Amino acid sequence: MDIFNSPWLINMLAKSSKTPQGRLLSLFDILDDWLKAPHIEKVSTLNAKENSLLIAFCTEQAKLLGAENPDILAEHIVLIAHNAAQQLIEQPGSNSLMHAKKVADALILVQTQKNGFISNLTESKPAIYSIAASLLLLVGTASLWLPSFMYSQTAHARMAQQHDPVETTIAAAYGQDKALTAIDASRMYAKYEQMRQGTCHFPEVLQIPDKHKSIYLENVVGGKLPANSADLAIANFYLEKVHCNFTPMLMTASK
């Protein structure tokens, strides 16, 4: 079968995921499975011509993602998949399609970063549950601490002092109001991923100024990338204030 030009591949991709990013990345999993399957007739070379059906499908997914240049993203992903599949045929132990999948993921990130690309997070149900649990935990913890904070002038004074550095940082960033760089985005994703591994608390949540609350909820608790460098500075300030316990649940229960 000429897999890169087959309607079967398009059908498999179409039903592989509920998100456009998932459907694009499934290309690598499907090819990997197909090339490793024992009943598949060994092919020495893949047809590099045309691929128009596949490119059209991938372009459509890239448009749904809001990619900056959907045509180039689709073409680049198909070329990478083709080269990696060819490499897997020639070097069966290379795991090339799984490495190619990481490359495609990075390209998608680059092309969608200006659009607030949250698809990485929304794709995973465990991530949604984890974020929801974190939110409930933060709100719950805050409500337990509320009475003491309401009557504590010293806490107010402390929070006021703590806001100084963030205001300074934000003031520096506000003037520029720049879009996030790829490095900023990758660092934020790493922080979100780390938070998901633990149980996180931020009892002072109710002391956050109103103007920062939406950023805190969206960009710290919600795991959505900040829209610009000013929001990034605010989100980073509060990320540092959140305390996380990374002891596994079962170990905690056994103590």
Added chain:
Amino acid sequence: MSGLREKILNTASNLFQTQGINSTGVDTIVAVAGTTKMTLYKYFNSKEILILEVLKQGHQDFQTWLNDKLSANTKKPGEKLQKLFDYIEEWVTSPDFNGIGFIKASAEFPKENSLVHQLSAEQSDQFREYIRQLATEANIQDADGLSLQLSLLFKGAVQSEQLKRGSDAIKYAKKAAKILIDGALTH
């Protein structure tokens, strides 16, 4: 190297890059080089040997250029890895860029038993090995994995640029490379 041999080699290299290897006949090469078929076959026994020599020369020139650029402008291994795609972008976006020999040759000679295909695959492996060495010097744990990722990214972007000049594929590839390198450095 004989002046005439060098002239035939350079002429063939330019014609292969601009018109394609299979589309360029020996007659065209000798006509443009201002020589005869007999002279061409004196230095290169066959068109296949001429293609192999062009590929070897082109790959050596590319590796030397890249190595000189990286060595002259960066000393730290980690920086060299980061700068790699900067220089590749600079080269790919230059007006004289006509594609990369081993990538074009691999597409024109897809059969594994072809000597041209074998040499282009070998040169592709050598380029990946070059990236792997840079990654190892930068203390990246999964140097093998990163070198495979970056070579796939590079090859795809160059193919995309070859299909459509000014496509910006290399610009996006450079940004994606930074994400992959940063990710590998933090592990």
